[in-house]
Amino acid sequence: MKDTFKKIWQWVDERTGLGEMLGPQLTHLVPHDARWWYVFGSATLMAFSLQIVTGILLAFTYVPSGGQAYDSLMYITHVQPWGWYLRALHFYGASAMILMMIIHMVQVFAFGSYKYPREMNWLSGVLLFAFTITLGFTGQLMRWDQNAVWSIMVAAEQAGRVPIIGPWLGRFIVGGDVESASTLTKFYALHVFVLPGIILAFIGLHLQLVLKNGISEPPTPGKTVDPATERAEYHELMEKTGVPFWPDAAWRDAVFGVGLLLAIMFCAWYFGAPAMDNPPDPSLTTANPQPDWYLMWYFAVLALMPPQIESVVMVFGPLLMGLLLFSVPFISNSGERHLKKRPWAVGAIVLGAILVGVLWHAASEENWSPHFTEKPLPVEVVQSTDAHVIHGATLFYDRGCINCHAIQGHGGVKGPDLTFIGSKLDASQIILRIANGGKGMPSFAGILKSDEMGDLLAFLQTRKHAPLPYSNNN
Amino acid sequence: MTAKTNPPESRKPASPELLSRRAFLERVTFILGGIGTLAMSVPLVGYVLAPVFKNDVPKWRPVGKVGDFKVGETVAISFDNAAPLPWDGQTGKTGAWLRRNSETEFIAFALTCTHLGCPVRWMASAELFMCPCHGGVYYKDGSVAAGPPPKPLPRFETRINNGVVEVKTQPVAIQRS
Numbered sequence: 001m002k003d004t005f006k007k008i009w010q011w012v013d014e015r016t017g018l019g020e021m022l023g024p025q026l027t028h029l030v031p032h033d034a035r036w037w038y039v040f041g042s043a044t045l046m047a048f049s050l051q052i053v054t055g056i057l058l059a060f061t062y063v064p065s066g067g068q069a070y071d072s073l074m075y076i077t078h079v080q081p082w083g084w085y086l087r088a089l090h091f092y093g094a095s096a097m098i099l100m101m102i103i104h105m106v107q108v109f110a111f112g113s114y115k116y117p118r119e120m121n122w123l124s125g126v127l128l129f130a131f132t133i134t135l136g137f138t139g140q141l142m143r144w145d146q147n148a149v150w151s152i153m154v155a156a157e158q159a160g161r162v163p164i165i166g167p168w169l170g171r172f173i174v175g176g177d178v179e180s181a182s183t184l185t186k187f188y189a190l191h192v193f194v195l196p197g198i199i200l201a202f203i204g205l206h207l208q209l210v211l212k213n214g215i216s217e218p219p220t221p222g223k224t225v226d227p228a229t230e231r232a233e234y235h236e237l238m239e240k241t242g243v244p245f246w247p248d249a250a251w252r253d254a255v256f257g258v259g260l261l262l263a264i265m266f267c268a269w270y271f272g273a274p275a276m277d278n279p280p281d282p283s284l285t286t287a288n289p290q291p292d293w294y295l296m297w298y299f300a301v302l303a304l305m306p307p308q309i310e311s312v313v314m315v316f317g318p319l320l321m322g323l324l325l326f327s328v329p330f331i332s333n334s335g336e337r338h339l340k341k342r343p344w345a346v347g348a349i350v351l352g353a354i355l356v357g358v359l360w361h362a363a364s365e366e367n368w369s370p371h372f373t374e375k376p377l378p379v380e381v382v383q384s385t386d387a388h389v390i391h392g393a394t395l396f397y398d399r400g401c402i403n404c405h406a407i408q409g410h411g412g413v414k415g416p417d418l419t420f421i422g423s424k425l426d427a428s429q430i431i432l433r434i435a436n437g438g439k440g441m442p443s444f445a446g447i448l449k450s451d452e453m454g455d456l457l458a459f460l461q462t463r464k465h466a467p468l469p470y471s472n473n474n
Numbered sequence: 475m476t477a478k479t480n481p482p483e484s485r486k487p488a489s490p491e492l493l494s495r496r497a498f499l500e501r502v503t504f505i506l507g508g509i510g511t512l513a514m515s516v517p518l519v520g521y522v523l524a525p526v527f528k529n530d531v532p533k534w535r536p537v538g539k540v541g542d543f544k545v546g547e548t549v550a551i552s553f554d555n556a557a558p559l560p561w562d563g564q565t566g567k568t569g570a571w572l573r574r575n576s577e578t579e580f581i582a583f584a585l586t587c588t589h590l591g592c593p594v595r596w597m598a599s600a601e602l603f604m605c606p607c608h609g610g611v612y613y614k615d616g617s618v619a620a621g622p623p624p625k626p627l628p629r630f631e632t633r634i635n636n637g638v639v640e641v642k643t644q645p646v647a648i649q650r651s
Contacts, residue, residue: 067563
C-alpha cells in the first residue's frame with residue numbers, strides 16, 4: 001500500500017517537479033530556538049484558511065440581496081442543519097484571525113524582528129492588518145440587519161468629514177442617494193472577492209519574504225543588527241545551529257494551529273452564531289449601531305472626542321495610526337533587538353495597551369449614551385406617600401430624566417447620579433439646572449409644565465442621605 | 475529537470491542592434507499594455523463610481539391621511555425611496571419622524587443624527603429625540619438640545635395633497651466637516 005502511494009507520487013513528481021519546488025522551501029533552515037513565540041503568524045493563516053472554507057460554504061446559501069439577505073441568514077441560523085454552527089465558526093474564526101494577527105504583530109515588534117533585512121515583512125504585514133480589519137467590518141455588514149445598515153451610515157458620515165472629497169466618499173459608501181440593495185452587493189463583492197483576493201496576494205508576498213529573509217532568531221541583549229553584516233551573520237548562524245523548518249519547527253505550528261481550531265470550534269458550539277439585530281426595516285427605529293469587539297475601542301474614541309476637534313480626529317486619526325505603524329522600520333532598522341535595550345519600544349507597547357484597554361473599558365460602559373430600557377422607579381426606591389412626590393417620580397421616568405440619571409442604581413449613567421441630589425443642591429439650584437439644561441442636558445423649561453416642575457422638584461428633594469443616627473434635622 | 479536557462483542566443487554578448495531591438499520591444503509592450511489598461515479602465519471606473527454621481531429625481535410619497543395624525547404628536551413613518559429596485563425589499567424604504575404641528579403644518583424629520591448618522595428615537599413623553607450612539611438630544615422641533623450634534627435634525631419637505639400627507643424623498647444628509 002505504502003509502495004503504491006510512493007509510486008504514484010514519484011510519477012506525479014517526475015512530471016510536475018512539485019517536490020523539487022516545495023522541498024527546499026519546507027526544509028529551509030530556521031533558528032533552533034525559535035519556539036512558541038513564533039506560532040502566531042501561522043495561526044493567523046490557519047484562521048484565514050478556515051474563513052475561506054466557512055465563507056464559501058455560507059455563500060452556498062446566503063443571498064446577497066437587499067430584500068432577502070436577512071431572511072437567508074435567518075434560514076441558515078434556524079433551519080438549515082449545521083447552519084448556525086457554520087455562522088458561528090465564521091464569526092469566531094474572524095475573531096481568532098484578528099486576535100492572532102494582533103499578537104503576531106506585537107511579538108514581531110517586541111522582538112525587533114522588523115529590523116533589517118525584514119522591513120518589507122513588516123510593511124506587508126501592516127497592509128495585511130488593514131485589509132483584515134476591513135474584511136472584518138465588511139463581514140459585519142453581511143448580516144444586513146439594523147446594525148449593518150446604520151453602521152454603513154455611520155461610516156459614510158465619518159468619510160464625509162474628509163476635506164473636499166468627503167461628501168463624494170460618503171455617497172460612494174452609501175451607494176448613491178440612499179442605501180439600497182446595491183449597497184449590500186457592493187460590500188458583498190468587497191468582502192468575498194476583492195479583500196480576500198488582495199489578502200491572498202499579500203500573504204504570498206509575506207511568505208516569500210519570510211523565506212528570503214529567514215525567521216529572525218530570538219533577540220539577545222547586546223547583540224545588535226548591523227545592515228552591513230546582518231545577512232552574513234544570519235547565514236552563518238543558520239549553517240551552524242539552524243534546523244529545518246519541516247518538521248523541526250512546523251510541528252509547533254501544527255500543535256498551536258489545531259489548538260486554535262479546537263478553541264474556535266468550542267466557542268462556536270458553546271456561544272453559537274452571533275446575534276442578529278432587527279431586520280433592516282427603516283420604520284424600526286430602535287437600532288443602536290455598534291462595531292464588533294475589535295473596533296469597540298475606536299467607537300469610544302468617536303464618542304469621547306470633543307466636537308470641536310472630532311472631524312480632525314476622524315479623518316487624520318486612522319491616517320496617523322497607519323502612518324505610525326508604517327514608519328516603525330524607518331525609525332529604527334538597526335541596533336538592539338532585545339526589549340531590555342529598547343526602552344522606547346517598551347513604552348510604546350505599554351502606552352498602546354493602556355490606551356486601547358481604557359478605551360475598550362469606556363466603550364463597554366458606554367456612559368455617553370442614554371439608556372432606553374429603563375423601567376419606572378420601583379416603589380421601594382420612591383418611598384413616599386406624598387402625591388406630589390409620587391407624581392414627581394413618575395415624571396422622572398416619563399420626561400426622560402431616567403434615561404441619563406440614575407437613582408439608587410435605576411437609570412442611565414450619562415448624567416450625574418441623583419440618588420442624593422436633595423442633600424447636594426437646594427430647590428432653586430435644582431430648578432435652575434432642570435430649566436436651563438447644560439452641555440449634555442436639554443433645557444426642560446419648554447417641556448415641563450409649571451406644576452410638573454414643582455412635583456419633580458418635590459421628588460428630587462426627597463433624595464437625601466439617610467439621616468445620621470446622632471443628627472436632629474429630621 | 476525544469477528548463478531554467480534562457481535560450482542560447484540570450485547568453486551571447488548582445489550586439490548593439492539586438493539591444494536596441496530589445497529596448498524597442500520593451501517599449502512597445504509597455505505602451506500597448508498602457509493603452510489597453512486605460513481603454514479598459516475608463517468604463518470600469520465609471521461603472522464603479524456611477525452611483526456617486528447618479529441623482530435620483532425626488533418623488534412625493536404618501537404617508538397617510540391628514541386625519542390619521544394628531545396635532546402635537548410625532549410618529550414613525552416610512553415611505554418608498556425615489557427609485558427603489560424590485561430586489562431592494564425593506565431596504566427600498568426610508569424611515570422618518572412625522573410631527574403634526576398644527577391643522578395644516580407637518581414636519582418630517584430624518585432619522586439620521588447630524589453627529590454621526592445614528593437613528594434618533596422619539597421619546598414621546600419627554601418630547602425629545604435621543605440618539606443611542608453618543609448622546610445627542612434634539613427638541614421636538616429638531617433643534618439641538620444637548621450633546622455633540624452640530625446641526626438640527628435634517629427635514630424632508632412635506633405637503634398635503636387631497637387630504638393625504640406627502641413627503642418628498644431626498645438623499646441622506648452627509649454632514650461636511
